Amino acid sequence: MTTAAQRFATEGFGPENLPYASFSPTGARPRLGVRLGDRAISLGELATGVEAKGGPQLAATARTAADAPDLDALLAAGHTAWQPLRAWLQEVVTTEGLEEVVEAASTPVSDIAVHMPFTVADYVDYYASEHHASNIGRMFRPDQEPLLPNWKHLPVGYHGRAGTVIPSGTDVPRPKGLRPEPSGTPSFGPSRRLDIEAELGFVVGGSAPQGEVSVARAGAEHLFGVVLFNDWSARDIQGFEYVPLGPYLGKSFASSISLWVVPFAALAQARVEPPSREHELADYLDDSVDGPWGLDITLEVVLDGESLSHPPYRTMYWTAPQMVAHMSVNGASLRPGDFFGSGTVSGTEVDERGSFMELSWGGKEPLTLANGHEQAFLEDGQTVTLRGTAPGANGSVIDFGDCVGTIVPASGAAG
Structure with a gap:
């Protein structure tokens, strides 16, 4: 059994990084995601898939932010939401048995459009x-x-x-x-x-x-x-x-x-x-x-x-x-x-x-x-x-x- 990190990670975009973006697959609405290797993972889809699989649960505030189209909700929620979200993400992509869930929630980076990740305030x-x-x-x-x-x-x-x-x-x-x-x-x-x-x-x-x-x-x-x-x-x-x-x-x-x-x-x-x-x-x-x-x-x-x-x-x-x-x-x-x-x-x-x-x-x-x-x-x-x-x-x-x-x-x- 392998993990998503073992299968998808590439140099620079492994589980140690997991950078955020607002992205959309062809013809789809923007969603918040992270990058693992050459795949963009939809956080909302990932959370739903992990829940259905009986994997680690995501706290309510972070779960709401995960369903957003960009980082605005997560930034507003503050560090008490984004720190647990990052820990959850790293756990999910390095846990055996969740590889297929991660794959199902992801799209090749070559097949997405990437958008402005947040609304600039000042x-x-x-x-x-x-x-x-x-x-x-x-x-x-x-x-x-x-x-x-x-x-x-x-x-x-x-x-x-x-x-x-x-x-x-x-x-x-x-x-x-x-x-x-x-x-x-x-x-x-x-x-x-x-x-x-x-x-x-x-x-x-x-x-x-x-x-x-x-x-x-x-x-x-x-x-x-x-x-x-x-x-x-x-x-x-x-x-x-x-x-x-x-x-x-x-x-x-x-x-x-x-x-x-x-x-x-x-x-x-x-x-x-x-x-x-x-x-x-x-x-x-x-x-x-x-x-x-x-x-x-x-x-x-x-x-x-x-x-x-x-x-x-x-x-x-x-x-x-x-x-x-x-x-x-x-x-x-x-x-x-x-x-x-x-x-x-x-x-x-x-x-x-x-x-x-x-x-x-x-x-x-x-x-x-x-x-x-x-x-x-x-x-x-x-x-x-x-x-x-x-x-x-x-x-x-x-x-x-x-x-x-x-x-x-x-x-x-x-x-």
């Missing part, structure tokens, strides 16, 4: 990589220190536009806006310096109406899952507009997420110490509690099939629980579906940079691709794919799937 983007922030600082402010005085005292971020967080596979029209010109008078037109930002995105669950969520509570109760996140950026539009209030049109046109949400609990083996902090932190940012909270995740940036860089998330100065603590310390509420980006992930080496702005050093050092083509920023028709892996339990690998976007021409305007 969206915040951070700037948590010291190497990225230093590189951008040198380019944007060459006559100043690369890092501004506040950077190592708090996680710098800005409130973004939730409505333009889009699912992987959605085309990205080249954005338009005001672009700086040597004459000093800006021109309006399509961005000439369209870029990516290779990030992780964090999905928040549960509610904290009064805010003030501690680092420890963030990690234990509110960080539900992690996705790959490409926060597309129009560097010319951004450079002209961002002083004094920060990014706006240069960032709000599109932010792509991968569609399989890796449970935060699946990354327990990937937790590592963050870099040493230069300054003593305010008490609310103390992430030594129940730590470490750094994550050993390696991203990959691929352009039209060619691998360009491997940004290492373990070098990020600020951790995800610190970001939750910071966004809520002033009393700002948390609600189900809140979402935040880590900021561009970049390491110390050239092939660890997570943006074309850095890879081409602001366009001064264009990349030479394998076909001999030179370029600094993205061109129409090009496709960017982000990938990511992390160490999992029992020597396994946690795979995040792909985050894909293709650049299409701007609507209407030339220039």
Whole structure:
């Protein structure tokens, strides 16, 4: 007798991972499911099948969430529902005698459509990589220190536009806006310096109406899952507009997420110490509690099939629980579906940079691709794919799937 995990698991998508998605087989309604190997398992159908077989029972709140079309109900139910659900799932796929039940509730990944996994509530983007922030600082402010005085005292971020967080596979029209010109008078037109930002995105669950969520509570109760996140950026539009209030049109046109949400609990083996902090932190940012909270995740940036860089998330100065603590310390509420980006992930080496702005050093050092083509920023028709892996339990690998976007021409305007 075998288990479902033994039969269906593949590297990256074993029982240690079980990422969530909203998916639909051909002609069917969307349903919430998890991925095991190359199969998508409907949670509602699985629960019904396991109940009929006399297998382990699922708690009522989690059972209701399992019948939903996406993660919204599970995120609203909070950690007291999603933690037992994950434990139940791992038990079901590793129990002998339930293999046929799992198979009956599943569909090959090649035969499904995958949808936006949750409804984005508020969206915040951070700037948590010291190497990225230093590189951008040198380019944007060459006559100043690369890092501004506040950077190592708090996680710098800005409130973004939730409505333009889009699912992987959605085309990205080249954005338009005001672009700086040597004459000093800006021109309006399509961005000439369209870029990516290779990030992780964090999905928040549960509610904290009064805010003030501690680092420890963030990690234990509110960080539900992690996705790959490409926060597309129009560097010319951004450079002209961002002083004094920060990014706006240069960032709000599109932010792509991968569609399989890796449970935060699946990354327990990937937790590592963050870099040493230069300054003593305010008490609310103390992430030594129940730590470490750094994550050993390696991203990959691929352009039209060619691998360009491997940004290492373990070098990020600020951790995800610190970001939750910071966004809520002033009393700002948390609600189900809140979402935040880590900021561009970049390491110390050239092939660890997570943006074309850095890879081409602001366009001064264009990349030479394998076909001999030179370029600094993205061109129409090009496709960017982000990938990511992390160490999992029992020597396994946690795979995040792909985050894909293709650049299409701007609507209407030339220039």
